[in-house]
Amino acid sequence: MLEIYDIHKSFKGLKVLNGIDITVDKGDIISILGPSGSGKTTLLRCMNFLEKADSGKMIFDGKEYDFGQISKRQIAEIRKKTGFVFQNYNLFLNKTAIQNITEGLVIGRKMPANEANEVALQALEKVGLADRRDFYPHQLSGGQQQRVAIARAIATNPEIIYFDEPTSALDPELTGEVLSVIRKLADDGMTMIVVTHELKFARNISSKVILIEDGVIVEQASSDEFFEYPRNERTKEFLKGFDI
Ligand SMILES: Nc1ncnc2c1ncn2[C@@H]1O[C@H](COP(=O)(O)OP(=O)(O)OP(=O)(O)O)[C@@H](O)[C@H]1O
Ligand SMILES: [Mg+2]
Structure with a gap:
């Protein structure tokens, strides 16, 4: 591959x-x-x-x-x-968990907003954080922030992370x-x-x-x-x- x-x-x-x-x-x-x-x-x-x-x-x-x-x-x-997960999460601090994921889908991939929301929510579910979708990074633990970063990586359906x-x-x-x-x-x-x-x-x-x-x-x-x-x-x- x-x-x-x-x-x-x-x-x-x-x-x-x-x-x-x-x-x-x-x-x-x-x-x-x-x-x-x-x-x-x-x-x-x-x-x-x-x-x-x-x-x-x-x-x-x-x-x-x-x-x-x-x-x-x-x-x-x-x-x-490809997807990339960084040591320090690299989340947008002024965006919620779900916005951190939809941003790249809507702007980078030109996905319609409602579809991006759905994909992002599925990704958050995968990492066990659907209930934290509207939390900002400072309201999440380090482990949760990294899980959001992983959700962001998988949301684009990459071949490799x-x-x-x-x-x-x-x-x-x-x-x-x-x-x-x-x-x-x-x-x-x-x-x-x-x-x-x-x-x-x-x-x-x-x-x-x-x-x-x-x-x-x-x-x-x-x-x-x-x-x-x-x-x-x-x-x-x-x-x-x-x-x-
Ligand atoms: N942007 C940069 N400018 C100059 N030197 C750099 C830069 N990035 C890395 N280096 C140097 O390249 C070498 C390898 O760095 P790298 O970050 O790839 O190591 P690493 O194996 O990831 O280490 P660690 O386990 O500490 O994360 C180091 O000597 C580092 O100082
Ligand atoms: Mg390193």
């Missing part, structure tokens, strides 16, 4: 992505792990063109795109098929509700790439796990292989830091 070849990105001479390849099949749940500063966020942002990669190739639904010279029209075409550490801004007691919403999406067959430090969750949910260090892939394997039989010494070292 989606392939990335040899993606490179530097920030003012600092090499952050140094030739990463990823293959995503429909229904895959890919966890991306790695130490702080290894390039995980940059990779996801480049894949969704929130950041411009220097070079590399993307194949999405059989169409080829060049990261080095992609047009606005091509970016819009790809973004129609990217999550960048969706629970790392949350207090531990709120992490579970967000992870269980993500798990439910996984059970529904949603294709996802999840950057996370929640290794137990990653082990549980993922079809593939990728470890990134210094902008390159150290190890890429099925979840079982990765956690039970890591091949690379650096993977073993990385896993030692976690209670899995």
Whole structure:
């Protein structure tokens, strides 16, 4: 469904992505792990063109795109098929939960307002927040805000959703509700790439796990292989830091 070849990105001479390849099949749940500063966020942002990669190739639904010279029209075409969930939710603070979802549908997708409302409400139901539809972000817990952000991502019916550490801004007691919403999406067959430090969750949910260090892939394997039989010494070292 989606392939990335040899993606490179530097920030003012600092090499952050140094030739990463990823293959995503429909229904895959890919966890991306790695130490702080290894390039995980940059990779996801480049894949969704929130950041411009220097070079590399993307194949999405059989169409080829060049990261080095992609047009606005091509970016819009790809973004129609993707959703993105940020660490800090990125909700509009002056809009209610439902308005945060309808905004993109009406303005971005030109959906009639009444239809957008219906779609948004269904998405809120999916994340268990239909009763909070008229609450503003400051009236919601962090976990609830992140669930609204997830509802916003699913409302556009994407082919893939990217999550960048969706629970790392949350207090531990709120992490579970967000992870269980993500798990439910996984059970529904949603294709996802999840950057996370929640290794137990990653082990549980993922079809593939990728470890990134210094902008390159150290190890890429099925979840079982990765956690039970890591091949690379650096993977073993990385896993030692976690209670899995
Ligand atoms: N906009 C930017 N300008 C300059 N340098 C940046 C920028 N964004 C990221 N970097 C640098 O790129 C490197 C990788 O950052 P990135 O945010 O991708 O890491 P990460 O793996 O997501 O880390 P974390 O686990 O802490 O979120 C870091 O050295 C960071 O300082
Ligand atoms: Mg990050």
